[in-house]
Amino acid sequence: MIGASTQVVPINRDRLLERFIKYVKIDTAADPTTDRYPSSQGQLELGKILLEELVELGLDEAYQDDYGLVWASLPSNVEGDAPTLALVAHLDTSPEAPSNNISPHVVESYDGKDLCFANGETLTIEQCPELQGLQGKTLVCSGGDTLLGGDDKAGVAIIMELVASLIENPNLKHGPIKILMTCDEEIGRGTDKIDLQQLNADVAYTIDGGGAGVVDTETFSADAVTVHFKGRNIHPAIAKGRMINAIRAAADFLAGLPSNGCSPESTEGREGFIHVYGISGGVGDAAIEILLRSFDTNQLEEYAEYLTDLGVKVREKFPGLEVSLEVTKQYRNLRDSLVNLPAAVDLPCQAFEVLGRPYEQAIIRGGTDGSQLSEKGLPTPNLSSGQYQIHSVKEFACLDEMIESIEHLQILVQLWSMEKIEA
Ligand SMILES: [Zn+2]
Known part of the structure; x- marks a missing residue:
């Protein structure tokens, strides 16, 4: 129990890990050389699996559309009109490094030294200073020859496990939640097929950031x-x-x-x-x-x-x-539209405070799906999801930070369920 009105429930760590490994093993690299949408078959395959899992979890408005996007709704369990929150992650992975035969391996309680990959390659602390903060944590690494695909399957797994935890624990109060898994983000087409009227959300978060405790509130x-x-x-x-x-x-x-x-x-x-x-x-x-x-x-x-x-x-x-x-x-810069809904940034920050965790607001020297969604009128900051060394063959993800992200989202949905948005 945390605070008077919000709480976190324990996350099923093994099931989260199992999900993540299952998702990363499917090659969903985006293909910039085709005009097809989605650009690769793997995205459709992963989407189909997620759809089955969402249906199994009991979400009835779940479907995969003609473009491969996966949509689902979790109805509100509070009285009154709580704002509708959308959680967004992308199914595709970067085409910038090989992604066939991804064989993830799990490093339990990482020793804080150079990180060794299955193919004998290492990632040194000099190459990745963030490793220093991860001692004792569980890391999921690529085999060393391919991507891991934690960008953005960490986000996908986090959203799936969050939904499972909300369904299994109806005492966690939330307003209407929309789930949206997008395609071809890595080749700049992530929002091409999103119908915002259909999504009908008041605020959205992409779960596609690095590390932990970061709210990305500005893009170029x-x-x-x-x-x-x-x-x-x-x-x-x-x-x-x-x-x-x-x-x-x-x-x-x-x-x-x-x-x-x-x-x-x-x-x-x-x-x-x-x-x-x-x-x-x-x-x-x-x-x-x-x-x-x-x-x-x-x-x-x-x-x-x-x-x-x-x-x-x-x-x-x-x-x-x-x-x-x-x-x-x-x-356009995310910030341009976030000014219309300050709570989009305030509530994730407040959720970190409720959890007593350090956090920071950050700027991205690039764009996110959120920059485009925000410009179209849906404020969409980006949140951390435990990704590291993305788009490289020495990619890894931190399972403990993925769990932290789910706990953060558990608090965030509760905070939004108590929020009022003026029409
Ligand atoms: Zn991404």
Whole structure:
């Protein structure tokens, strides 16, 4: 019993571990080379298994939709209109490291020294300083040759075990809870097929963060820019005064970008950047691909203006050249929408306080599914789920921190059940 009105119940540790191992063994790597949705068969397979488990747990509104997303609802067990809370995790794993034949192994009561993988590789404390804080805990490691897939199957297993604990312990009070397992998050398509009206939630949490005790409350705001250069091609023999070389113009443009900062390789923390990641073309046409990133959404416009001005300068140097910029909106800082529902951040922080655990609010130098959901009107911070070394072959997850996450969510759903949201 914790506090007067909230409580945690013991988590079934063995069952959680069993679930997690079962999920990670299914290869669900997203495939960026196809337009299919979901991009890989494994996501459908895992989704089917989860659906069966949700039905077995007694959730009647459970289904897998045509795109492979798994939806389920757990009805409220309190009187009155409690806010509807959605819990979101993604089924796919990163395509950036091998994910076939994942053979997880469990390290019970980790000794705090270099972490040894089944294939003989080690992860040193220097390579992963977070290991120092994990002594005595149970770690689940990849075999050393593949991903583990704790990103985000830790989140998936946490949500499944939370639901089981809520059903088995009706004394844990909660409002309506929606479960949503998404596909293809790792290739930027995680929210493409989410119908927010169907989800019909007041607040959501992605369970997709590293370590323990972190509430991610900010992400970058992001735009993409393509700069087109239209030159004029003609046989070099007769080119004098007639050829306009788009490649040279593009190179001139690149040379005009800030040289001492404002790039990913020269910034950290709250600093934004202009990131050139692609260039293509020939004499007649060339294009440069650029990402704009900042925690300050207004700064994206400043970046775009800077690039527009640079385009004008290049055009002046290459008479007859045409330069055009195409700016595509990508996602917006989570914070922009969280201001409309402060409880989305306050309650998870309060839940850590109830548990007497340290916590921090953090910023992500990237986007989450939550950035897009928040922008569409559903405030969605991201919570820790015990993941470490993600997207690498030396990935591991901390079982004890996964349990901590479930306990935190048990408190969080109770806090939300007592909350009122003004319409
Ligand atoms: Zn993830």
